Amino acid sequence: MPTAVMSSQGAATALRFGRLAAMGVVAALILTGGVWASWGTAQYVMLTKGRESGTVTVSRCDDGWCRGAFTGDGGSAARRGEVVVEDSVAVEKGRTYAVVVKPGGAEAVRSGPAGVLYAWVPLGGALLLAAVVVAGGLRRTRLAWVMAGAGAALLSAAFVAV
Template identity: 70%
Template sequence: MPSAVTSSQGVLAVLRFGRVVAMGTVTALILIAGVWASWGTAQHVMLTKGRESGTVEVARCGEDVCAGPYTPMSAGSRARDEVVIEKSVAVVKGQTYTVVVKPGSDDVVRSGPAGILYAWVPLGGALLLASVVVAGGLRRTRVAWVMAGAGVALLTAAFVAI
């Protein structure tokens, strides 16, 4: 006949396992969302083979986007009277930026180290958020500190590069 102590230890083990599974799932979802949000831009900046690259001189800015003429730098790229780049703190009217054209459109994204770092900013935020879940829910403080450090490093590098 099982004793009350053995029964309560079994319940605690099941609850502990459930917490680890739940918090592990939440952590994985946060990190997957960060990669997913970053990859939409990062793929154009990192996988540049066969893509049009050049420069854009920002001539005007609206609420969400800026636009200007595109000057090609790569073979096979064509000049455009106007391309659109997402307006952010990194885009200033009157400045010229190196960019990559998104295939099949007149939308461009910044290229080079600044563009790569800026594209991965959502992952940096996800690392910071996931570190809190890892520390509190999984009780893995060292892993959480490493994740938080990586997130802060990524965000700081993007800030400095831009």
């Protein structure tokens, strides 16, 4: 016959399991969102085979975009009159950047090590945010420190490279 002590222990176990499951789902969603946001740009930078790559010389910047003449590096990349690159703190008028042109348009993304690190910045932020959830909700402090360290390292490397 179950007693009151046994049923309260069962309820506590069920609540603990529910908390762990909920926080695990939240952490997984944060990380999935970070990967999803990063992959939108990273796929063009990391998987360059068959894509137009070259350099762009920035001639003007306005409305969050910088524009300039594109010079292909050979192969299927042809010279274009103008491509657009997202205006970030690291893009300056008059400088030349290595880029990959997205298929079917005139939008380009930075390539090389700086472009790869910059593309994965959303994942770095997600790692930092998920580390808080893992530490507080799942009570896994070592894993949280590893995640936070990886996120901080990624963001720092992107800052230095870009």
